[in-house]
Amino acid sequence: MFIGHFAVGFAAKKFAPTVSLAVLFMAAQFVDLLWPTLLLLGVERVAISPGITAVTPLDFTYYPFTHSLVMSILWGFIVGGLVYAVSKNFRNAVVVLCCVVSHWVLDLIVHRPDLPLTLSNSNHVGLGLWNFPIATMVIEFAMLFGGAYVYWKTVKPVSTMRKYGLTALVLLLAIIHVANIFGPPPPSVSAIAWAGHLQWLFVVFAYFVDKNQRPNVKK
Numbered sequence: 267m268f269i270g271h272f273a274v275g276f277a278a279k280k281f282a283p284t285v286s287l288a289v290l291f292m293a294a295q296f297v298d299l300l301w302p303t304l305l306l307l308g309v310e311r312v313a314i315s316p317g318i319t320a321v322t323p324l325d326f327t328y329y330p331f332t333h334s335l336v337m338s339i340l341w342g343f344i345v346g347g348l349v350y351a352v353s354k355n356f357r358n359a360v361v362v363l364c365c366v367v368s369h370w371v372l373d374l375i376v377h378r379p380d381l382p383l384t385l386s387n388s389n390h391v392g393l394g395l396w397n398f399p400i401a402t403m404v405i406e407f408a409m410l411f412g413g414a415y416v417y418w419k420t421v422k423p424v425s426t427m428r429k430y431g432l433t434a435l436v437l438l439l440a441i442i443h444v445a446n447i448f449g450p451p452p453p454s455v456s457a458i459a460w461a462g463h464l465q466w467l468f469v470v471f472a473y474f475v476d477k478n479q480r481p482n483v484k485k
């Protein structure tokens with residue numbers, strides 16, 4: 267899943283309005299932000315096998331540190347714990363923890379059975395929605411627009427100019443998602459790893475969009 271994770275970040279704002287969208291994006295996408303770094307370091311591995319699923323040609327051969335159920339929960343506690351250490355806000359920490367763990371749950375829906383349960387890298391699971399490109403597109407876009415709508419209702423842009431920042435962020439996510447699905451397979455694993463780091467730009471973008479919003483005060 268790609269934009270569905272960002273949708274979770276958007277929607278989480280409703281439950282933790284004082285947490286920056288950048289932090290919520292980082293949490294929901296945490297293990298995918300870590301993954302390209304571990305690929306570059308040779309800790310985790312991926313292969314390019316066009317046709318392995320209808321949506322992505324990536325064969326996730328070894329990624330238990332980022333994508334096992336056990337590690338997802340552990341990362342959730344680490345990132346949520348950091349939020350608690352900084353903010354002393356238990357509710358915000360729990361929302362962030364849930365965002366981190368939600369990544370594995372959403373990946374479970376789309377991945378073929380390649381998600382490990384534990385670090386031992388055995389017992390792989392995955393429900394395989396990626397074998398159905400149209401269903402994948404419909405579900406991910408519905409999630410993106412739904413999540414962005416929840417965010418939109420939760421915050422109030424400080425100026426009209428700032429409204430366009432949110433629209434641009436949603437459009438950019440949508441365009442990159444379509445390009446990922448219909449574009450050619452990546453040329454190499456190192457290209458995947460380097461391009462993967464560009465996802466941090468969404469976190470930066472979210473920071474600036476969110477900086478200019480304030481919680482929507484009901485009259």
Ligand SMILES: [Zn+2]
Pocket residue numbers: 267297298333369373
């Ligand atoms: Zn993932």
